[in-house]
Amino acid sequence: MSSEDDDSGGYVHRPGGAPGTETTREEPEAVGFGTRGWGLVAVLVLCTLVVPGIIYLDPSVFAAVGIPYTVALLILPLVPAGVLGLTAVWSMTGATRGERED
Numbered sequence: 001m002s003s004e005d006d007d008s009g010g011y012v013h014r015p016g017g018a019p020g021t022e023t024t025r026e027e028p029e030a031v032g033f034g035t036r037g038w039g040l041v042a043v044l045v046l047c048t049l050v051v052p053g054i055i056y057l058d059p060s061v062f063a064a065v066g067i068p069y070t071v072a073l074l075i076l077p078l079v080p081a082g083v084l085g086l087t088a089v090w091s092m093t094g095a096t097r098g099e100r101e102d
Helices: 034-057 069-097
Strands: none
Touching (some): 034 069
């Protein structure tokens, strides 16, 4: 006894649709990153390479301005992380609204 022969009256999920019918789905066209995607990549590189590089190479860069060392180590990664979060939200709102950039 197969699931197609089962006539118990309950719901039976058939992924391909009803037997004998063909369903066709059009795949979306791949268009690339666009401006929003490249902006997100740029901010990600800033957060993962540039800011840690500044901290590693010259952690006292803000001491010359008068910002204490410990405060600089807290704020320096915090600002790009906030920018990364805002950029991610900006890029995803454009993607979910279906905005298309050419």
